[in-house]
Amino acid sequence: MVAENNFFSSAKMVTKTVDLRSDTVTKPTETMRAAMASAEVDDDVLGNDPTAFRLESEMAKITGKEAALFVPSGTMGNLISVLVHCDIRGSEVILGHNSHIHIYENGGISTIGGVHPRTVRNNKDGTMDLDSIEAAIRDPRGELVYPTTRLICLENSHANCGGRCLTAEYTDRVGEIAKEHGLKLHIDGARIFNASVALGVPVDRLVQAADSVSVCLSKGIGAPVGSVIVGSKSFITKARRLRKTLGGGMRQVGILCAAALVALHENVAKLETDHKRAKILAEGLNQIKGLRVDIDTVETNIIYIHVVEGSNISAEKLLMNLEEHGILMMRESSSSVRIVLHHQISASDVQYTLSCFQRALTGGHDENNGN
Numbered sequence: 467m468v469a470e471n472n473f474f475s476s477a478k479m480v481t482k483t484v485d486l487r488s489d490t491v492t493k494p495t496e497t498m499r500a501a502m503a504s505a506e507v508d509d510d511v512l513g514n515d516p517t518a519f520r521l522e523s524e525m526a527k528i529t530g531k532e533a534a535l536f537v538p539s540g541t542m543g544n545l546i547s548v549l550v551h552c553d554i555r556g557s558e559v560i561l562g563h564n565s566h567i568h569i570y571e572n573g574g575i576s577t578i579g580g581v582h583p584r585t586v587r588n589n590k591d592g593t594m595d596l597d598s599i600e601a602a603i604r605d606p607r608g609e610l611v612y613p614t615t616r617l618i619c620l621e622n623s624h625a626n627c628g629g630r631c632l633t634a635e636y637t638d639r640v641g642e643i644a645k646e647h648g649l650k651l652h653i654d655g656a657r658i659f660n661a662s663v664a665l666g667v668p669v670d671r672l673v674q675a676a677d678s679v680s681v682c683l684s685k686g687i688g689a690p691v692g693s694v695i696v697g698s699k700s701f702i703t704k705a706r707r708l709r710k711t712l713g714g715g716m717r718q719v720g721i722l723c724a725a726a727l728v729a730l731h732e733n734v735a736k737l738e739t740d741h742k743r744a745k746i747l748a749e750g751l752n753q754i755k756g757l758r759v760d761i762d763t764v765e766t767n768i769i770y771i772h773v774v775e776g777s778n779i780s781a782e783k784l785l786m787n788l789e790e791h792g793i794l795m796m797r798e799s800s801s802s803v804r805i806v807l808h809h810q811i812s813a814s815d816v817q818y819t820l821s822c823f824q825r826a827l828t829g830g831h832d833e834n835n836g837n
């Protein structure tokens with residue numbers, strides 16, 4: 467009977483699902499599905515799929531770069547970019563110790579590209595100290611024993627630093643350091659649109675100093691699949707070849723690019739609302755005993771929530787309790803969880819989430835289910 471009671475009580479608790487695991491969880495909208503169904507397509511390996519070409523042309527214009535290339539994922543976008551810049555054995559890339567490329571991409575730049583990572587500590591705001599970057603550049607006089615630095619990578623907005631935004635001025639300074647030392651600069655711009663909206667700075671200005679950028683279409687702007695890398699024409703020519711080598715050349719890819727064009731046209735404008743709702747949710751969570759959120763670090767759509775010492779629940783248990791109410795989130799550490807907002811999270815979802823947190827933390831009764 468207990469099992470049955472548990473079943474009924476847990477079944478009753480899930481009144482709706484609020485998926486806050488990531489901004490990668492969005493489902494294609496009806497407009498996207500209609501665009502996919504009617505997309506003009508052709509073989510994008512033998513030539514240029516016309517819809518892919520439209521998307522790539524638009525992304526080159528938005529980012530202020532000469533050319534662009536659609537790729538299946540942000541991970542492949544970063545991998546191709548690093549491997550194009552570091553095409554000589556013994557190359558080394560300077561990147562953040564907390565960067566997505568270094569932590570969440572299976573070390574692909576090393577295992578596939580033979581590129582050596584040299585990490586510099588990320589500050590809480592996603593930057594790396596300029597003097598630390600410069601100090602990490604290998605002295606050419608040590609070429610007998612050192613790898614050769616060829617690339618610096620930044621990430622904007624910075625996912626693991628809570629979606630913090632790098633300013634154009636900071637990026638320009640890193641670009642100057644790269645140029646002074648004959649290096650290239652790549653930006654993992656998975657959420658560059660979020661940074662652009664949060665800072666009120668156009669994307670092309672934010673990435674002006676970069677030789678290449680990988681922009682995710684499947685994150686904040688809600689396309690079902692894909693990323694676009696941008697750079698010079700010669701960079702994109704090399705990237706296209708490497709995409710094929712890695713198995714990323716797809717045929718009638720316009721079906722996916724059609725949805726991405728809808729995302730570009732319809733969802734960039736929604737990012738400001740995502741950021742406002744993130745702020746409202748962060749401020750509400752910060753009022754709940756047992757939780758701590760550093761409100762000032764919530765600049766875009768990502769919130770890190772710390773379960774403080776002395777609270778009556780662990781991060782694991784909190785995730786389980788919330789999941790019983792249909793609230794899905796990612797565990798960040800033994801004492802913290804992550805929330806990512808997106809255009810399919812409504813204002814009422816934010817209020818429902820806050821009420822579920824309140825109940826989970828205070829063991830409060832669920833007024834809807836009387837338990």
Ligand SMILES: Cc1ncc(COP(=O)(O)O)c(C=O)c1O
Pocket residue numbers: 490538539540541542544566567621623624625654656657682684685693
């Ligand atoms: C900052 C950042 N870069 C790159 C990626 C990789 O994108 P994908 O998941 O499409 O491979 C992600 C994933 O969400 C990300 O958050």
Ligand SMILES: C[C@@H](O)[C@H](N)C(=O)O
Pocket residue numbers: 487488489490566570625
């Ligand atoms: C988990 C990570 O790989 C993914 N990029 C996300 O932010 O959800």
